Amino acid sequence: MKLWGKQKLWRNALPVICAAMLTLYSSCAGRQSALDPAGPQSLRLSRMWWLMFWVCTVVFILVMAALCEALRRARSRARPEVEPIAERKITKVIAGALGISAVILFILMIADFMTGRAVYSQPQNALQIKVYGRQWWWEFQYGDPQPSRRVTTANEIHIPVGRPVMLQMTARDVIHSLWVPNLHGKTDLMPGYQTTMWLQADRPGTYRGQCAEYCGHQHAHMAFLVVAESNEQFNAWFENQCRAAHSPIDASQQRGQQLFMTRGCVMCHQIRGTNAGGRLAPDLTHLASRQTIAAGTLQNNHDNLGNWIADSQHVKPGNRMPPSGLNGEDLQAIVSYLENLK
Numbered sequence: 001m002k003l004w005g006k007q008k009l010w011r012n013a014l015p016v017i018c019a020a021m022l023t024l025y026s027s028c029a030g031r032q033s034a035l036d037p038a039g040p041q042s043l044r045l046s047r048m049w050w051l052m053f054w055v056c057t058v059v060f061i062l063v064m065a066a067l068c069e070a071l072r073r074a075r076s077r078a079r080p081e082v083e084p085i086a087e088r089k090i091t092k093v094i095a096g097a098l099g100i101s102a103v104i105l106f107i108l109m110i111a112d113f114m115t116g117r118a119v120y121s122q123p124q125n126a127l128q129i130k131v132y133g134r135q136w137w138w139e140f141q142y143g144d145p146q147p148s149r150r151v152t153t154a155n156e157i158h159i160p161v162g163r164p165v166m167l168q169m170t171a172r173d174v175i176h177s178l179w180v181p182n183l184h185g186k187t188d189l190m191p192g193y194q195t196t197m198w199l200q201a202d203r204p205g206t207y208r209g210q211c212a213e214y215c216g217h218q219h220a221h222m223a224f225l226v227v228a229e230s231n232e233q234f235n236a237w238f239e240n241q242c243r244a245a246h247s248p249i250d251a252s253q254q255r256g257q258q259l260f261m262t263r264g265c266v267m268c269h270q271i272r273g274t275n276a277g278g279r280l281a282p283d284l285t286h287l288a289s290r291q292t293i294a295a296g297t298l299q300n301n302h303d304n305l306g307n308w309i310a311d312s313q314h315v316k317p318g319n320r321m322p323p324s325g326l327n328g329e330d331l332q333a334i335v336s337y338l339e340n341l342k
């Protein structure tokens with residue numbers, strides 16, 4: 001090791017390691033990342049991640065240092081003046097390394113066990129939400145003893161900051177997996193079987209979630225948003241979601257509603273307060289209050305909504321919605337009707 005110069009090696013390596021760590025830390029902040037935890041569950045998982053990262057980093061550096069030392073000795077062994085290392089010393093080093101490995105593995109096992117216990121604990125006073133995974137979107141139902149207050153929405157949930165949210169999940173077709181990296185790890189949704197997980201947001205924000213289990217053609221376009229907000233904001237949002245859909249307020253919207261009810265949209269979509277009662281596709285009662293459409297694929301704005309209704313297959317090939325075949329005027333009418341569903 002003297003040939004390399006221990007100090008020189010550290011002097012060169014340390015800034016590189018520090019720069020890499022800083023980049024990793026800063027690039028995760030504010031993004032969809034398990035390393036930017038926003039709740040107790042993700043905090044536990046990220047602590048576990050960092051513990052493993054640092055332990056493995058130190059072990060890797062030590063192993064590489066030992067390898068360099070072994071190579072150096074192998075080269076200098078050819079020289080007669082260098083004394084070979086005694087057998088006993090080698091045995092001691094190997095026994096020491098084995099002992100350290102066992103201790104490290106034991107520490108990691110205990111940390112893993114404690115993290116698992118904490119993550120699967122049962123929270124008090126949790127908000128109950130049922131989640132249904134479908135190809136390729138998410139259906140969410142807020143539980144309430146009063147049937148009129150059981151809100152159904154799609155691809156976006158709002159939750160109050162600081163309160164645990166229990167998700168009871170199942171799949172309607174194939175296996176999916178729900179993952180909001182900033183709030184928790186992944187949990188599978190399986191047809192005919194219920195899985196649960198709870199998460200909590202400790203600071204307000206919009207956290208992107210996505211499907212984390214390959215589920216077909218549009219698996220990558222199966223995202224959703226978790227909007228964490230203050231109790232007052234959440235209650236206001238929830239009260240609005242409990243209401244029936246707004247009625248059309250002008251002739252164009254009236255025509256849009258009429259078209260919606262007669263052109264086959266009602267076969268799949270539900271709009272509470274109207275005759276549209278389909279349960280195969282997203283509930284559109286408050287569609288205009290959502291930030292995205294097509295399961296997080298597009299921003300929810302006038303142009304995107306029009307393009308999506310005109311030919312959703314162009315945007316998300318293989319999805320279950322057929323092209324509408326509407327002319328320009330009819331399309332405008334339907335879009336203006338849906339844009340009123342705040």
Ligand code: CUA
Binds near residue numbers: 176211212215222
């Ligand atoms: Cu659903 Cu991947």
